[in-house]
Amino acid sequence: MQAKKRYLTLLSAGTCLALLLYLGGVRLRAARHPPPGSRHGPRPGGAERPWPRFPDALRPFAPAERPGPEGGGRVSPRQRRDSSAGLYRGRRCRMESCFDFAQCRKNGFKVYVYPQQKGEKIAESYQNVLAAIEGSRFYTSDPGQACLFVLSLDTLDRDQLSPQYVHNLRSKVQSLHLWNNGRNHLIFNLYSGTWPDYTEDVGFDIGQAMLAKASISTENFRPNFDVSIPLFSKDHPRTGGEKGFLRFNTIPPLRKYMLVFKGKRYLTGIGSDTRNALYHVHNGEDVVLLTTCKHGKDWQKHKDSRCDRDNAEYEKYDYREMLHNATFCLVPRGRRLGSFRFLEALQAACVPVMLSNGWELPFSEVIDWNQAAIIGDERLLLQIPSTIRSIHQDKILALRQQTQFLWEAYFSSVEKIVLTTLEIIQDRIFKHISRNSLIWNKHPGGLFVLPQYSSYLGDFPYYYANLGLKPLSTFTAVIHAVTPLVSQSQPVLKLLVAVAKSQYCAQIIVLWNCDKPLPAKHRWPATSVPVIVIEGESKVMSSRFLPYDNIVTDAVLSLDEDTVLSTTEVDFAFTVWQSFPERIVGYPARSHFWDNTKERWGYTSKWTNDYSMVLTGAAIYHKYYHYLYTHYLPASLKSMVDQLANCEDILMNFLVSAVTKLPPIKVTQKKQYKETMMGQMDLIINLCMGSARMSYKPFSLGSYGYSTKGNCSCWYL
């Protein structure tokens, strides 16, 4: 045998032996120390193991339903309801126990405002609140009709040290003969309590009244009874309101600062801890959290070692600049839970980072704040920077857009805040016809979506994409007839025939708004689609936008009797509408402009390069706008239109643009659409726009500026 091979074998055997010894050695050592791979080390008692699998046949947790003990011998449901109503009062009030539904069910949701008494001073903010209610469609001046009562005594500021504080409120309230221990009353409040403890007591016995209160804590908040409202300043506009600051989406969505705050620091007492600790997180670069100790007269007395440094840093930055250039804005609690920083951040498209433990966020009953804010925990202040840095950019993009949606939908004016409060209460009373969470949290928001119209989301023009649906592929033509039928060559008859030939036409409704009696049935041409003639009862302009039950399609083609349209034009307009179901799509376009010499808005039908309205003499839009026009708009506007017998189309354009925040769409046609008297129109548009109660007042339209002005889109076949 060759030595070489023998050595090789021996060597391998030797290696094996060495390995054997080595492993043996490891084994010995391992016996002394727990192996490093073991995940948990020794356990106390050695009993803590994952949940075992029990092979035993276990009994069910509840015996099978046996008719018996639950069935008989119980208190009557009616008795129980009555007794709970007696039991749960005051701090434990709920709609079930402290609210009288009967009145509301009889007359609908009507709100009564007590008449203002002479000599009572009412601060501007509360004047605005009352004006918003009185201008709303819920208002009634008859207490006998009312479902909800609102005091004319200013309850907004209940801080005894405030100049706005109303004294002797207790006795004043008790002397109201409709008070009824506060039943069905709604009390608005922004500030309660005062230094040093800032309690949430409003300083008088509210009985069974509901609170619409700012800075309310979860402990004091009575769910589904109170409404948490945002803290707003006395400069908050009554109607209209400013737009959000976001003009465009930046990509990537990060701004110069990651997180900013600028505000007072209280040094001691309630709510001071969080702001006092902010300097730990401040880094002077992208996290800029500034506090000042300067407030009150004698701040110097309490000042601590950081004050001078903080004050100096505080002066270096401009709050506006920071607000516009920050991705996140810190909203720490002040003395009270809510602060102005919240609405400021929301408007500035700066995602609020809440640091206010126990604050019941504004309208929390309906708004999903996780979609628009970061809800932090005061206890975890030091984690805040890493938390917000971990948020994905896509999420930031969505959060930021949502702040703008919420600001404009619910917060930008006192009127919106008040209406949102009322709508929330109305939804509670009529539970089975109320808005779901999707309606509240998606554009265009709860105020523009009336659940009484339909409980099916697919019946509204806004949710097709959210639900993966499409509008019905047919339309109903509504022809507004005002002149008697005398000859068979009248334009209205030609129009009827042309429209009926459209492949998308499901039915034609002729609204007979003429003083002459209805023509005989045979006078109408024979068509392949049903023609329904409705005699207008009041013969007013607004009746062309009544939500007639006969309209069975999603789309309405609104026509004047003298409109000239061909079948292809109708077909084309409808296919375009299917792409833009939330807008008005039509032929005759008009424009508005600011007339500098007259200092008011002007209306023009001249040749222009842009347009902001599409007249409803030949336009397609969603059926829902009929309902909104009739039930949402204040009666004053509608009656103005009826008196003028004009402008209903302008009003409709205002309405749709206010809801969608988008311009209408013009489709092209040969310029043969009839002309109207311009002089009068000019006057009227200023009336429309000047009306104080419209939420889309001149300045809000102006500030939409381009948004309601279509610059180009003119659609060609």
Added chain:
Amino acid sequence: MQRWKGAQDWTKYNTRGPALIPRMKTKHRIYYITLFSIVLLGLIATGMFQFWPHSIESSSDWTVEKRSVHDVPVVKLPADSPIPERGDLSCRMHTCFDVYRCGFNPKNKIKVYIYSLKKYVDEYGTLVSNTISREYNELLTAISDSEFYTDDVNRACLFVPSIDVLNQNALRIKETAQALAQLSRWDRGTNHLLFNMLPGGPPDYNTALDVPRDRALLAGGGFSTWTYRQGYDVSIPVYSPLSGEVDLPERGPGPRRYFILSSQMALHPEYRLELEALQAENGDSVLVLDKCTNLSDGVPAVRKRCYKNQVFDYPQVLQESTFCVVLRGARLGQAVLSDVLQAGCVPVIIADSYILPFSEVLDWKRASVVIPEEKMPEMYSILQSIPQRQIEEMQRQARWFWEAYFRSMKAIALATLQIINDRIYPYAAISYEEWNDPPAVKWSSVSNPLFLPLIPPQSQGFTAVVLTYDRVESLFRVITEVSKVPSLSKLLVVWNNQNKNPPEDSLWPKIRVPLKVVRTAENKLSNRFFPYDEIETEAVLAIDDDIIMLTSDELQFGYEVWREFPDRLVGYPGRLHLWDHEMNKWKYESEWTNEVSMVLTGAAFYHKYFNYLYTYKMPGDIKNWVDAHMNCEDIAMNFLVANVTGKSVIKVTPRKKFKCPECTAIDGLSLDQTHMVERSECINKFASVFGTMPLKVVEHRADPVLYKDDFPEKLKSFPNIGSL
């Protein structure tokens, strides 16, 4: 597991063994083989010895032990052992919950610990409660199998006792409370979670568990608005055992035999009278069932219901009705709700002050009708007023709620933990859509990432991005043309040629806006859609280096249109996809058509966001596929945008020709047959990757308002538009 792996390795070694042994005489060979084998065996034995006991120890970590419930440690509770205080009604997450235990972690997941099972006896050795119930065992098993679970008590954020309090009737209240208090980490119940489905007991049936539990969170079935601590407790369903026993196939939405059905057996006579009054009023469309009185032996009473002499199978009968009444009993929470949802019947919930299961996240308005007890007589007319399509929506929603959150103890447990998780990490909370949309809706709906209706200001302008390889002359012409557009704010040239340097700075056309050249590392088509930092505007104009015929008016107008539709592709050359019935697949079309479903990115405006999507979120292998084929990046972009927004493209202006004027082709782009085939292939490939055809066909395009109007050209905003 481990041991098995080890053995395999060794066998491999063994089979390789003989090959190592050199060829030699048989006698010696046998000798050496024997010697070698002995050593080897020794080695294996040592190895086994090394790993064997070890793996037993670790396997107990991973595989789960099987044990009898009767074979658990017994804990004796002295009569004077402490009792927790009553539940504190003012508890909220920020006051009674210790967040420090949960900490900040990248996954944003809470850790849940389960106490081991013990048997509690009082001083006299009598059992405090029955053994753990089947359902509670299922619930704990589900938690221990879930991502939330930890077996390390020190790392836990939430503690779940193994003391079964699902049914209060099965408990001795004081002793159960004592058992809770002696848990090792009880600490006044902080961060402890109790599950209870049947709270209260006769005669007054409290709506929350009566066991004193101090600060512990309660996941309870049947809370009323007075006992539910909003944002702290979790309202859960009462589990119906039928969920596991009976298989009810989903029934398509639509009209059913009965309009309203009541199937509960233990109704208060007052309610029953009201229901019967409804039945008398509305005839056959209302069916009020009751227990059967004369069933033969052996038939389980729970599975039958009777009306007069008719016998119905339960829960199958629920599928025969559009609406099913869920009335409160002595308790607010009713197991029948689960059966009703399973049957896809729309629950009509009549239980004042009841907090619906998981109401913190579930939108019950989409799946049920809540009617105040007082309004029971009006139930029929209220339900009649609901549109048929909404009913179908609710039927589908009801079934989805059951499938996702009611069907098993596991579903209930995980939804509960997720809700608590969402509170602790609210910035990572599951969205409304995720909780509420049934899979079919999730699939067919879109949520546009640019959802806010915004019209960006004109002043921002747009950035033109020109992708080029080596056509310098043509490129310079494009640059010169584009630079005339008033709203251009920057021009970016993406130099895709690695073999050649771009021309010197001095050679480039002098234009009024900044011009930047980016050199790419690889010649890839996707470079044109990279979200370069140099792009500082929202609007991007993608333009090929040979598109020289677009006028300044046309480009400016295109930008204006984009501003009105910033979430869409707004472009000039339009294309269409068609279904080829002969070949049974999609086909690409570039001929004159009445319709458009794509615009080519040879000249198109779009939002910079879509560059991000294209580069980082393009589904499947599309991006690589495009780069490999050097084609179809534009089609991919069209698919991407349409898929994420659900909207169509917008074609602007009538122009059909974009390249050199001398070309005779209808459009400049390649017309040869293989090109068309390849483009069709792209569409089919992308449609299969996206799993759907997202492109939307439209019949319109945008032209300026006064386009073609008989009007002085100089007064028009965009006069130079129109030539084909």
